[in-house]
Amino acid sequence: MPTVLDSRAPRSADPVSDADRPLRALWRRYTVYRARLILAFTFSVINKVADVMPELLIGAAVDVVVRGDQSFVADVLGVESRYAQLGWLAVINVVVWLVESGSEYLAEVLWRNLAQGIKHDLRMEAYDHVQHLDLSWHESRSSGSTLAILNDDVNQLERFLDVGAPAIIQTALNVILVGGVFAIASTQLLVLAFLPIPVIIVGSLIFQRRLEPLYARVREAVADLSAALSANLAGIATIKAFTAENHEYARISKASLAYRQANSNAIRTAAAFVPLVRVAILTGFTCTLLLGGWATLNGTLEVGMYSVLVFMTQRLLWPLTEVAEVLDLYQRGRASAARLLRLLDEPVIVRQGHASLNRPVAGGLELRGVRAGYADGPDVLKGIDMVIPGGETHAVVGSTGAGKSTLLRLVLRFSDPRSGQVLFDGRDVRDLDWDSLRGSMGYVAQDVFMFAGSIAENIAYGRPTATRAEIEHAARAAAAWEFIEALPDGLDSWVGERGVTLSGGQRQRLALARALLRQPAILVLDEATSAVDNETEAAIQQSLRVAxxxxxxxxxxxxxxxxxxxxxxxxxxxGQIVEFGTHDELVAANGAYAALWRVQTGMLATD
Structure with missing residues (x-):
């Protein structure tokens, strides 16, 4: 579950602003990590201070060699011997290196754990939110694009937090610390050494603006590619059956090339930044080398300080060659964070209520004047009135497109009616919590889904605490025990992803067993026996009458x-109820039902 906030709670009143400033939004969102972030920043500061010290020690050593008992070290430590001064510098150097090594280790561990923690929490928050988004939202987009956000985008953000953010902080600290040394030594050299930095900053801003849309296109391209790959792997049997391998290869190749081209465009633009940085570095280093050297020759700058400034110029400017890479990580991380936040800002329309049903649940259903449809389309159901007393078995039949599946969606509250009410034991289903509503139902979909795992785990999916005896009883009630018993490992037999190791009829029987095991107050069956033979259907019908x-x-x-x-x-x-009654009554009425019966049997029958 999310660490800081409930992913089903209402989001920011201005979600666009969060997407526009994603890293700031993450700072507000994950307050639990602020202390760790500050601690990581502190050790980064200590590490950078220790990292700059060796250059100062080199300058001090040169000063000792050149000036002897007049050196800076002699003044500070009160030691006249050059050998003793160098000895003290060696001791200080060891301490500095130990501090640098220790702080680097701690900073790296903290930054990496911080990145991993945010990555985990953000992925779980996003996944939890996706689970609660309306079924219509999932049906309107490819699963591959959602998977790309939950997987690839989260990884991109983690890489920025792991590598990019510490690099930005280290670079900024480097500029501040080195700038302080230059300010103490020479204002003129400070200005000249820092002269390239505004050029680099302005160049960074220009490149940032150019990179932002490029990396947005990269994210779109990888989402399209992931969606295409996911869909093709799910439909591999259809691809093979229609010998469409070459066609699909060409289609995936086109999507992959689009992703490659989007990345190439971004890489080409980012790579163009490095030569600009190198020219700026050359300018700053040359100024320090020449002007500092002249000042030393003129006696206005000590040799030791000149040595420090030459090394410091390298220390100041060379890390800026990595600005392009850091900028690349920043833009990728920012684009990924924006996509994650937009996903988290997707509204949950169908929210659970807060009321609970009285126990035991009677199982009565009623639809009153229900109108329903999809998105902005026309009504699929048009004023449905239906009463199903608790304990009875009612069936809904009709031709394809009549609205049968839409009616079941309303009962399960996968969507809400445009008008009218769906009542469960006299309570509007919109007022009920999920435990009372869906927790009191067993559902067998037309398109049965099996999870990778054992048969026992799949049957017990809706009731994990069920005993083996209860699982076996449900399997027998669903006419599934015979084929389960024939398998080498019985209930422990492995079911492949999506149940590919089972036939359609076997999957339907396991799904039915899964629904029966819940001992539901209402059993909802959507074409639950469409994939079984007549003999199995008769066995299931007999078991269902008992169940x-x-x-x-x-x-x-x-x-x-x-x-x-x-x-x-x-x-x-x-979308309308044209007649209702028992089988015999409807056949005798010689209406729409009788016509359907004749089509399927070729005769009138009473039982």
Whole structure:
């Protein structure tokens, strides 16, 4: 779960501003890391101070050799012997190197752990938020683009926090500390040595503006590529069946080349920055070398200080050659953070209520004047009125596009009606928390999803505390035990990703067992036996009649033989209920249901 804030809570009142200033938004968001950030910064400061000291010690050593008992070291330590002065410098040097090594280790550990912690929390917060986003949001975008944000973007941000942020801090500290030394030694040399820095800063800002849209395109390209790869791997059987390997290779190659080109454009622009920095460095170093040397020859600058300034110029300017790389990391991290924050700012429309159902749950359902549709499209359901008493089995049938799946979405509250109410035990489902609503239901989707794991784990997915005996009982009720028992490892047999090691009928039976194991008050079945043969269907129907004796069942089916024993059958056509009744009543009425029955059986039947 998120460390600092609930990912389902309302976001910033101005989400665009967070996306425009992503790193500042992360500072506000993850307050728990501020102390660690300050500690890491402190050790970076100590490390940089110790890192600058060797140049000063070199200058002091040169001063000792040249001036002897008149040296700076002799004045400070009160030691006249040059050998003793150099000995003291050696001791100080050892202490400095120990401090530098220790502070570098601590700073690196702190920065890396900070990056890993934020990476973990941000990924989990984003994933938790994605889980609670509406089903319609997931259906409107590719899973690959979401995966790219949760994986690649989080990694890019972690790389910036791990490498880029410490480098920025070290560079800034380097400029400040070296500037202090130059200010003490010579104001003229300070100005000349620092003259290239404004050029580099202005160049950095220009390149930053140019890089920002380039890296935004890189992120878009990698999202497109991830989406295409994810979709193709999921549909590999279809690709093979239609011998579309060459076509898909060309399509993925096009997406990969687009990603490559987007990266190349960004790299080409970032790389052009390095020559500019080198020219600026050459200017500053040459000024220090010549003017400092002349001042030393004229006797206005000590030899030791001249040595310090020459080394310090290198110390000041050469790290700036890495500004392009740091800028590259910054832009990638900033673009990734912006995408993550935009994802976190996606609103959750269908939010759980706060009311709970009375126990035991009776399982009564009612739809009152329900109108529903998708996005800005026309109504799919048009004024549906339906009453399903607790403990009864009701079926919804109709031709393709009649609105059956839309009705189930409303019952499960994957979406809300445009008008009207869906009631569960007399309570509007919008007022109920998820535990009362979905926790009281067992659901078998038309497109069954299996997780990578054992058969037992898949059956117990909705009730992890179930015993082996309860899992076996549910498998028997779903007519799945026979094929499970025939497997080498039985319930412990491994189910591949998405259940690819199982047939469609086997997956449906396991999904049904998973739903029955929850002992739901309402069992919702969406074409739950469409992938099984007639013999298995008959076995499942017999088991269901026993399993649903104490619960409500809402069944959507195309195959009418699966619902002929329902207490009531509701017939949908073009989003409206055109008739309802028992199987025999509807066949006798010779209406829409009877027509569907004749199409499937070629005759009228009463039982």
């Amino acid at each position: 649903t004796a104490d619960c409500t069942a809402l069944v959507v089916a195309h195959r009418l033989s699966t619902v002929r024993h329902a207490h009531r059958i509701w017939v949908l056509d073009a």
